[in-house]
Amino acid sequence: MKRNYWPLLFIGIFGFTLAMIIWTIKSAVSVPVIEDHSFMKKYQDVDENYNNIMNSNSSFQTKYNFEFFINEKLFPLTTEDIKYSQRVIEKKSLNKNLLKIGKNTLKVIVIDKISNEKKDVVIDLTVSKTISNDSDKILTTNDFKNEDKTYISDFEIKEENNWIITGSFIVDGITGYIYIKTNAI
Numbered sequence: 001m002k003r004n005y006w007p008l009l010f011i012g013i014f015g016f017t018l019a020m021i022i023w024t025i026k027s028a029v030s031v032p033v034i035e036d037h038s039f040m041k042k043y044q045d046v047d048e049n050y051n052n053i054m055n056s057n058s059s060f061q062t063k064y065n066f067e068f069f070i071n072e073k074l075f076p077l078t079t080e081d082i083k084y085s086q087r088v089i090e091k092k093s094l095n096k097n098l099l100k101i102g103k104n105t106l107k108v109i110v111i112d113k114i115s116n117e118k119k120d121v122v123i124d125l126t127v128s129k130t131i132s133n134d135s136d137k138i139l140t141t142n143d144f145k146n147e148d149k150t151y152i153s154d155f156e157i158k159e160e161n162n163w164i165i166t167g168s169f170i171v172d173g174i175t176g177y178i179y180i181k182t183n184a185i
Contacts, residue, residue, distance in 0.1 A: 054079070069106065071100065090162075109149070
């Protein structure tokens with residue numbers, strides 16, 4: 001009697017395919033998932049309310065002068081970096097090398113455009129690595145020293161990496177958002 005080995009080939013292909021499916025699922029489950037919290041919201045909320053966020057920024061900028069200092073470099077209320085990949089930032093951005101290994105300082109000042117008075121601010125910021133959230137620096141109003149309505153905070157970075165500074169500033173019920181991509185050297 002002559003043996004037919006074709007069924008064994010199909011069983012082998014089926015077994016190999018099943019093993020690859022199981023391996024793929026195990027590999028995918030073992031990789032950590034880092035949820036994006038741009039503007040201190042889930043990405044679904046940012047996607048759904050992006051126009052509202054940008055309109056809120058416009059309202060904030062028409063009413064207040066905003067000064068945000070990262071290690072003595074002044075920034076406006078900007079969200080421009082959200083459009084760019086980290087590689088573009090590394091090659092073309094003016095925001096390169098803002099942070100340094102060790103102590104860094106943030107300073108926030110909000111001034112009313114009509115009265116020229118400094119305003120009280122509710123601050124909610126995160127300084128986060130681009131690849132994981134294990135080194136996130138979450139800074140709230142309580143983490144800032146209030147010196148005559150000039151808010152100053154120090155934080156430490158321990159490794160050279162790409163970083164994102166994102167958050168919100170609330171003054172008299174109006175929210176301004178910031179998003180800056182940079183790196184630490």
